Amino acid sequence: xxxxxxxxxxxxxxxxxxxxxxxxxxxxxxxxxxxxxxxxxxxxxxxxxxxxxxxxxxxxxxxxxxxxxxxxxxxxxxxxxxxxxxxxxxxxxxxxxxxxxxxxxxxxxxxxxxxxxxxxxxxxxxxxxxxxxxxxxxxxxxxxxxxxxxxxxxxxxxxxxxxxxxxxxxxxxxxxxxxxxxxxxxxxxxxxxxxxxxxxxxxxxxxxxxxxxxxxxxxxxxxxxxxxx
Amino acid sequence: xxxxxxxxxxxxxxxxxxxxxxxxxxxxxxxxxxxxxxxxxxxxxxxxxxxxxxxxxxxxxxxxxxxxxxxxxxxxxxxxxxxxxxxxxxxxxxxxxxxxxxxxxxxxxxxxxxxxxxxxxxxxxxxxxxxxxxxxxxxxxxxxxxxxxxxxxxxxxxxxxxxxxxxxxxxxxxxxxxxxxxxxxxxxxxxxxxxxxxxxxxxxxxxxxxxxxxxxxxxxx
Numbered sequence: 001x002x003x004x005x006x007x008x009x010x011x012x013x014x015x016x017x018x019x020x021x022x023x024x025x026x027x028x029x030x031x032x033x034x035x036x037x038x039x040x041x042x043x044x045x046x047x048x049x050x051x052x053x054x055x056x057x058x059x060x061x062x063x064x065x066x067x068x069x070x071x072x073x074x075x076x077x078x079x080x081x082x083x084x085x086x087x088x089x090x091x092x093x094x095x096x097x098x099x100x101x102x103x104x105x106x107x108x109x110x111x112x113x114x115x116x117x118x119x120x121x122x123x124x125x126x127x128x129x130x131x132x133x134x135x136x137x138x139x140x141x142x143x144x145x146x147x148x149x150x151x152x153x154x155x156x157x158x159x160x161x162x163x164x165x166x167x168x169x170x171x172x173x174x175x176x177x178x179x180x181x182x183x184x185x186x187x188x189x190x191x192x193x194x195x196x197x198x199x200x201x202x203x204x205x206x207x208x209x210x211x212x213x214x215x216x217x218x219x220x221x222x223x224x225x226x227x228x229x
Numbered sequence: 230x231x232x233x234x235x236x237x238x239x240x241x242x243x244x245x246x247x248x249x250x251x252x253x254x255x256x257x258x259x260x261x262x263x264x265x266x267x268x269x270x271x272x273x274x275x276x277x278x279x280x281x282x283x284x285x286x287x288x289x290x291x292x293x294x295x296x297x298x299x300x301x302x303x304x305x306x307x308x309x310x311x312x313x314x315x316x317x318x319x320x321x322x323x324x325x326x327x328x329x330x331x332x333x334x335x336x337x338x339x340x341x342x343x344x345x346x347x348x349x350x351x352x353x354x355x356x357x358x359x360x361x362x363x364x365x366x367x368x369x370x371x372x373x374x375x376x377x378x379x380x381x382x383x384x385x386x387x388x389x390x391x392x393x394x395x396x397x398x399x400x401x402x403x404x405x406x407x408x409x410x411x412x413x414x415x416x417x418x419x420x421x422x423x424x425x426x427x428x429x430x431x432x433x434x435x436x437x438x439x440x441x442x443x444x445x446x447x448x449x450x
Contacts, residue, residue, distance in 0.1 A: 027301070028299070028303035030280070030297065030299045053317070054357070054359075066303075083357055084357040084359040085357050086357055087356075095355070106358050106360070106361075107279065108321025108362075108367075109362075109363070110317075111320075112318060115318045127325070127367070128325065128366045131397025132394045132395065133394075164297070175297040176298045177278070177298055178297035179281055179314055180281050180317050183316045184316060
């Protein structure tokens with residue numbers, strides 16, 4: 001097995017260029033690649049399109065900020081494709097002010113659209129959203145008397161994911177509910193940057209415990225934060 | 230003269246009684262989360278959390294929270310022995326695939342056709358649907374949990390929802406702090422009322438068509 005290049009968070013951020021679509025793992029900040037996000041915030045690249053479960057937590061009064069929220073606060077996204085913005089009032093403000101476009105996607109549909117992109121499918125058929133605003137502009141297909149929406153695959157340019165452990169080949173193991181969207185995002189982009197808490201030699205992982213096979217991963221970044229508490 | 234007072238605990242207490250053991254249940258954020266407190270210890274209900282686990286346990290003891298173990302509201306939780314973690318595609322496969330028996334959700338509006346609105350008030354509050362649309366479309370039985378009236382006194386049960394729908398015609402059961410209703414045949418069928426309210430009071434204070442079930446009774450809670 002070939003070793004993947006281990007790069008710094010700053011080098012990882014340089015791979016994200018203006019206008020790109022960026023898939024980011026994490027669920028309200030649980031399982032977010034925080035070191036790479038911090039470097040990308042520092043770098044300040046704008047006009048990005050975000051694909052992520054949510055825009056995380058931005059609670060200025062409570063002093064709580066998580067996940068991709070620093071990038072939202074920096075106004076680095078032109079558009080966000082997410083299932084939830086309720087814990088980040090800044091996203092809502094930007095949406096109302098016409099500064100950022102927000103596409104809300106049901107969470108299960110988002111997971112499947114990303115998975116479809118990584119798994120060679122043009123899209124998926126789901127009953128979720130039938131009879132709601134979500135069906136607007138979409139093809140409805142009836143199979144065996146049940147209506148489904150055709151939801152198209154959602155690929156991107158760069159995926160930023162977070163794993164607990166990796167070997168130098170790039171095999172990834174996630175931790176508990178920090179797994180969430182990470183294994184899906186890791187399939188859907190040509191460049192996949194995995195931020196990891198622990199990096200072991202090739203052979204140091206049992207092939208049976210690997211969640212994301214190494215071939216999906218392009219670069220590894222040693223996490224500077226988010227070590228087990 | 231009966232005066233309405235919000236009582237979330239009675240809603241949670243009544244919903245917990247639907248479970249006999251062995252069911253897979255997803256509890257939404259807020260009021261539905263309270264239901265877990267009233268499931269009897271001798272009944273094994275498998276709680277699913279859409280961020281990627283089954284076997285959801287109670288909140289951790291102080292100092293025992295783990296950054297990688299949260300519920301769908303980003304609160305620290307625990308996992309029970311025999312539980313399992315999975316990714317978001319598997320989580321929503323479980324949900325849409327009919328492997329969740331009950332989903333309990335909060336409500337902005339619910340109507341007598343079983344339509345549910347709980348994710349958006351256009352121009353005012355747009356948090357997004359998160360996993361709610363999949364949960365309502367996919368779970369076998371959908372329970373809407375809500376206080377009966379708004380702070381203004383307006384009924385949360387409607388003839389027809391006016392807000393954007395989370396899902397169309399998927400709600401099976403509505404439990405409020407005045408009673409338990411089934412959604413059947415385009416009306417709310419009152420199955421139980423909770424003291425001090427009466428069926429007459431409920432009819433008078435609900436902006437929807439209510440029919441009394443043949444076995445309608447006062448709940449012993």
